[in-house]
Amino acid sequence: MEGCLQTIADYALRSVGIGERLLPRTDFTLCQQFTLIGSGLIWNVYFGVLALLSGFVLATVVALGKAATNPLLRKPAEWFIFVFRGSPLFIQFFFAYFLFLSLKQVVPWTEPLSTAALGALVVLFLNTAAYSGEIFYGALRSVPKGDTEAAAAYGIEGWTRFRRITWPTMLRLAWPAYTNEAIFLFHATTLVFFTGFPARQQQGDALYYAQYFADKTFNPFVPYPILAGYFILLTLVIIGIMGAVNRHLNRHLPQAAGKRPRLLPQIMR
């Protein structure tokens, strides 16, 4: 137990460069595996939370763009969604990494983009904006006509109508699918360190460390179940938070309490 506390002190923040410099090399304990893989989860949460928050804003813009009648707005939004939803995230990461490398040669101040912390975040941000944009676009088209007509009858028009009527209803309708997208986004963050983006000084995410242990011990039956456990917990946390938001969005409806996002909805990435 003493030893385990020491291990936690040494490795709990190893993934962000605080603590012991060298990773354990021999005599791997269960405690080390739990601590390091958990430490890597910091990166997954970092990528997931920041991409989700920034992507949310762009997704609203993209959804409005796709719903616009003006082709100058609609076409770029349609192409953006097509490019990011039609190609594998894995290839997007590779392409972006090599693009950023070339960019660095020409424009030196773009160098931070070739690190995982920023470059991969940009890719995830654009990717989730495209997927959520499509979800929001679908919801936008399902906003009941009566709602906007009632708003017009009350003299609520233009920007005010969008902010107070259309947008909240769109979010309410999109939320179950959006919860699903959030879960898949967190899963997708495990791809980052397998796609060229370097794990500087072995500072990687949860899957990076799980693979490290599997390679060193040649025993996949310990690190991967640990990783799976962490991710199931993370998924439950996401469902909890998104469920709370969903209750808030639906609070004016009669049977709001009963409708939670389902654990296994049909729609997927």
Added chain:
Amino acid sequence: MFSFCTDPDTLDTGRWLACYLTTGRHLNFYAAFGTVLILLAITAPSALAFGFAGASAARSGFAPLRWLGKGYIAIVRGVPDIAFFLFFVIALDQGLEYLRHVTLCPNWEEPIRQGANFLVCPEAKLPLSSAPQWVHEGYGFALAVLTFAIVFGAFAANVLFGAMQAVPRAQIETAEAYGMTRRQTFRRIVVPQMWVYALPGLGNLWMVLIKATPLLFLLGVEDIVYWARELGAAKTPRFSDYPHPDWRMWYFLALLIFYLAFTRVSEVVIARLSDRLSHGQATAAGEALRKARA
């Protein structure tokens, strides 16, 4: 490839490119696109088979089987698919070798796990160390296919389970009223009718499957991602007749366009298929088709 390719240094740009793009290694790269298509052609039906088994288990009347089916669906969907890929490739390999070890070498005394090693007797190795190169590659590919089938089988099971539940209750009750057994009802009533309900989900799954094929690279197969990295890397005149700077960005751009075209074509085909299946059906989609024609 071409006769004028003997001395690449003297060629103009167009001919240089023609020679460069037809080197032996580039032909391997093009063949790797075939590997992707073969993977899809084998994986799609086997994932469907796993999905069918999972979905049937999940609605079984026998509780442990039901838990197994539901657990299979829930766990694979709750954990990143890439973690499963990395896990199954080693786990399946070790599992197969262990089974062969137990059957082929019953007198083996030493423990199998020795520190960081997994040691089975030489006869149990898969593939045998004396096997030719293509057997090694084929074995790696087969493991990859099985891994894909297990992971995407869970997604398919989720879709098929939903489709089986969507078959109208009255249909099943009618079958029961005619005295059909549970098994007969399943085979004659539920299965033939579920496909219309399953098609949107399966179409979606096909797209997800296409977009998962680059993960073959992580399973150690020499696929398009492997070749794009190899061929695109900067080449010096010392080691290559066709020296060039780092072109990996362009190779991955080509892959990006390949996948965009592939998903676009699939989308169009699935839309056609869905129209054809909905034709004349008493569903909203069928009604919309009828109105569009009138």
